Amino acid sequence: MTNKNEVYYDNLAVASSPHLVTSLDTQKTMMWVLIALAPSFAASVFYFGYRAVLLTAVCIAACVLFEWAYERILGKPVTVRDLSACVTGVILAMNLPSSLPIWMAVIGCFTAIVVVKQLFGGLGRNFANPAIVGRIVLLLSFTSYMTSWPLTRLQQTADAVTGATPLGYLADGALSSAPGLKDMLLGNIGGAMGETCTIAVLIGLAILIFKKIISPIIPCCFIGTVFVFSLIYYSVVGGDYSAIHMALFHVLAGGVCFGATFCATDYVTSPIMKWARVAFGIGCGILTMVIRLFCSYPEGVSFAILFMNILAPTLDILAQNRFYKIGEKEKAEKKAAKAKAFADKKAEEAEKA
Amino acid sequence: MFRAKHLNSISAGHYKNTAGSETEVMPVPSVVKISMSQNIGAPCKPLVKKGDHVLVGEKIGDTDAFLHVPVHASVSGTVTGIETQRNAMGGYDTLVVIESDSKQEISPSVAPPQITDQPSFIEAVKESGLVGLGGASFPTWLKFNPRNLGDPMTLIINGAECEPFITSDHRTMLEDTQNIIDGAQIIMKYLQADECYIAIENNKQDAIDKFNSLLSAQGITNIKTFPLQARYPKGAERVLIYEVTGKTCDAGVLPADLGCIVSNITSVSFLGQYIKDGMPLVKKRVTIDGDAVSKPGNVLLPIGTQIHDAIAFCGGYKQEPRKILMGGPMMGRAIYSDRMPIVKNNNAILAFGREQSVIPEETPCIGCGRCHAACPFDLLPTGFADAYERKDVKRLNDLKVMQCMECGSCSYICPARRPLAFINKLAKGLVREASQK
Numbered sequence: 001m002t003n004k005n006e007v008y009y010d011n012l013a014v015a016s017s018p019h020l021v022t023s024l025d026t027q028k029t030m031m032w033v034l035i036a037l038a039p040s041f042a043a044s045v046f047y048f049g050y051r052a053v054l055l056t057a058v059c060i061a062a063c064v065l066f067e068w069a070y071e072r073i074l075g076k077p078v079t080v081r082d083l084s085a086c087v088t089g090v091i092l093a094m095n096l097p098s099s100l101p102i103w104m105a106v107i108g109c110f111t112a113i114v115v116v117k118q119l120f121g122g123l124g125r126n127f128a129n130p131a132i133v134g135r136i137v138l139l140l141s142f143t144s145y146m147t148s149w150p151l152t153r154l155q156q157t158a159d160a161v162t163g164a165t166p167l168g169y170l171a172d173g174a175l176s177s178a179p180g181l182k183d184m185l186l187g188n189i190g191g192a193m194g195e196t197c198t199i200a201v202l203i204g205l206a207i208l209i210f211k212k213i214i215s216p217i218i219p220c221c222f223i224g225t226v227f228v229f230s231l232i233y234y235s236v237v238g239g240d241y242s243a244i245h246m247a248l249f250h251v252l253a254g255g256v257c258f259g260a261t262f263c264a265t266d267y268v269t270s271p272i273m274k275w276a277r278v279a280f281g282i283g284c285g286i287l288t289m290v291i292r293l294f295c296s297y298p299e300g301v302s303f304a305i306l307f308m309n310i311l312a313p314t315l316d317i318l319a320q321n322r323f324y325k326i327g328e329k330e331k332a333e334k335k336a337a338k339a340k341a342f343a344d345k346k347a348e349e350a351e352k353a
Numbered sequence: 354m355f356r357a358k359h360l361n362s363i364s365a366g367h368y369k370n371t372a373g374s375e376t377e378v379m380p381v382p383s384v385v386k387i388s389m390s391q392n393i394g395a396p397c398k399p400l401v402k403k404g405d406h407v408l409v410g411e412k413i414g415d416t417d418a419f420l421h422v423p424v425h426a427s428v429s430g431t432v433t434g435i436e437t438q439r440n441a442m443g444g445y446d447t448l449v450v451i452e453s454d455s456k457q458e459i460s461p462s463v464a465p466p467q468i469t470d471q472p473s474f475i476e477a478v479k480e481s482g483l484v485g486l487g488g489a490s491f492p493t494w495l496k497f498n499p500r501n502l503g504d505p506m507t508l509i510i511n512g513a514e515c516e517p518f519i520t521s522d523h524r525t526m527l528e529d530t531q532n533i534i535d536g537a538q539i540i541m542k543y544l545q546a547d548e549c550y551i552a553i554e555n556n557k558q559d560a561i562d563k564f565n566s567l568l569s570a571q572g573i574t575n576i577k578t579f580p581l582q583a584r585y586p587k588g589a590e591r592v593l594i595y596e597v598t599g600k601t602c603d604a605g606v607l608p609a610d611l612g613c614i615v616s617n618i619t620s621v622s623f624l625g626q627y628i629k630d631g632m633p634l635v636k637k638r639v640t641i642d643g644d645a646v647s648k649p650g651n652v653l654l655p656i657g658t659q660i661h662d663a664i665a666f667c668g669g670y671k672q673e674p675r676k677i678l679m680g681g682p683m684m685g686r687a688i689y690s691d692r693m694p695i696v697k698n699n700n701a702i703l704a705f706g707r708e709q710s711v712i713p714e715e716t717p718c719i720g721c722g723r724c725h726a727a728c729p730f731d732l733l734p735t736g737f738a739d740a741y742e743r744k745d746v747k748r749l750n751d752l753k754v755m756q757c758m759e760c761g762s763c764s765y766i767c768p769a770r771r772p773l774a775f776i777n778k779l780a781k782g783l784v785r786e787a788s789q790k
Contacts, residue, residue, distance in 0.1 A: 009674050013676045015687050016774065016778065018682060019676065020765060021713055022365070025768045084719075123719060272725050273725070320752070
């Protein structure tokens with residue numbers, strides 16, 4: 001060796017390529033979802049006052065605490081830093097009426113984090129959206145609390161604190177007393193805290209799509225299906241309002257926009273393949289409208305999303321089979337064999353005759 | 354040309370810090386170690402032994418195997434030994450160690466090749482020691498000898514350089530523009546190609562402009578520049594064929610069968626120089642960069658230069674290197690020692706310190722599907738990972754794992770930091786193993 005004073009580095013780190021990764025990790029992804037939820041949160045504070053802040057804070061704290069405690073007790077690595085529990089907490093809170101007692105919200109958080117998420121293996125393993133299941137459990141357990149919707153601060157008068165949601169009016173056949181489309185767009189209606197102000201939800205949707213956190217397929221298919229379904233339905237059935245008015249009513253009412261933006265697009269419980277996502281969005285839309293129009297519940301977004309969550313892996317497999325042409329060879333072979341057997345049988349019969 | 358649908362790609366940072374640094378010629382190091390396995394085929398057998406005196410351009414390694422390319426001495430001096438060294442792949446390479454006499458005497462065998470027809474062209478390319486300089490190190494003479502010679506052929510010259518950090522191809526395009534045009538013309542002549550596209554990512558507008566002005570000044574109309582999106586991996590052979598011609602090239606299909614020959618821009622530039630002076634491939638322009646290098650830049654150095662010598666030329670290490678890569682950060686190989694020699698297909702040496710060499714911790718898959726959306730061939734890396742865990746070869750084949758070109762886009766984009774590209778490599782190995790049984 002000529003340069004004896006040289007220090008050689010013979011023990012360098014080796015790893016498989018690539019040696020670069022994007023800065024957008026799970027935590028940052030969840031951060032962007034929280035940012036997209038901020039307009040809805042702001043709107044809920046504007047319309048429902050301090051209760052909105054309180055409920056949201058309690059839900060976040062409870063979700064994070066349950067996740068931390070569960071993982072500590074079971075000796076698993078603590079994953080609260082990935083912020084997914086925060087997102088679940090905020091989404092659950094946005095799905096609740098602002099008058100809900102605190103302890104009920106905590107039960108919802110327990111269901112979401114411990115039962116739905118952690119018992120199935122934690123982040124990435126839950127079969128359904130934790131916040132949606134949390135809401136459904138609360139709805140079925142405390143039906144009267146979960147269906148008495150406080151009016152917004154702008155609507156409240158001395159003798160009226162709660163009122164019906166637009167969908168409630170629709171179910172009661174009192175559509176003429178429901179608020180107008182403009183109020184529904186701005187959120188000046190009764191309903192769950194985050195769901196009422198559609199404008200705020202759409203701002204969140206725009207943030208998520210622009211930052212490429214979610215693909216626009218599911219929200220577009222979901223909202224589009226609701227619109228088209230109700231357009232066709234009211235064109236056939238008729239009514240006091242035009243079909244276009246009713247289609248917009250169904251898009252703006254209840255949790256369609258919020259569910260399509262924040263719940264149906266949950267990574268873990270929605271499909272990966274493009275066409276499976278299309279089917280997922282359309283399925284959510286159809287189920288929502290079927291429940292709204294033909295079932296006894298006035299609102300069906302959570303049930304629709306839960307149902308499609310369970311169907312998502314199947315949709316993915318079907319889409320993969322089509323996309324990668326899996327099993328087509330075998331199918332063709334089987335078909336050929338069947339045709340051959342049939343022809344042989346025919347020939348045999350002809351011979352006998 | 355307008356293409357409505359592009360293949361999926363990612364926008365990794367460019368980090369082209371050295372794009373503006375002109376190539377510096379490195380003085381001949383005192384010792385070079387020339388590897389005998391510098392092509393994808395059979396390794397060469399040394400033709401020299403200890404004590405022999407060699408001259409620049411002298412052939413020092415060759416073999417009788419079909420798939421091979423000879424190796425030439427890059428310095429003049431004395432052979433001091435034949436060594437074996439563990440390589441980055443885990444196997445062993447034979448190295449011919451030459452101590453330089455720093456006279457750089459040129460071997461009498463170096464003379465402009467006599468090219469008269471197609472076979473003599475192929476022979477000349479073979480003797481030049483040229484391999485695919487983009488990274489694959491496939492013997493170029495074999496690539497220029499397609500079985501369907503005479504069919505309409507398109508020559509695509511790959512100047513995409515989509516890997517972050519690397520700028521050596523960019524410098525080649527700016528500094529050896531005429532060589533590239535000359536090389537392209539001779540390849541087109543003997544491949545009977547009637548059109549040629551020089552595909553360059555649109556973040557290298559200066560190179561595109563230079564080609565356009567030179568081509569129009571010389572009245573050449575059958576060579577055109579083709580701007581690509583500046584995204585990764587536009588420079589991958591199969592992606593490039595699609596972007597330029599619209600033809601889809603599955604793994605295992607030879608591009609020549611589709612009427613395309615893709616050649617790296619540095620290979621073409623070398624060939625343009627080789628037909629003039631006959632000097633075989635003995636030096637290489639290499640980007641030396643990374644946060645552990647004091648003075649990053651582009652260096653023209655003799656093949657066989659050890660990495661620590663090359664980095665010493667660039668001002669040495671600024672901080673303790675933790676990871677050294679041969680090639681770019683997306684597909685390059687991490688090597689364990691800086692005493693390894695530069696080989697023909699090296700286009701970059703990146704030395705990273707503590708900060709840039711962190712290996713992120715793997716977290717659970719959140720099923721976002723970004724890996725699928727990033728894959729240029731619409732493959733499903735999460736599906737591969739699941740099937741690989743179960744050692745399910747049938748499922749891997751169903752999902753077409755062998756189409757994966759290991760570009761690393763999936764690992765790059767994964768928010769959960771899963772090593773998806775690594776799993777794909779393992780899965781491909783598993784499928785290969787199963788098919789051999």
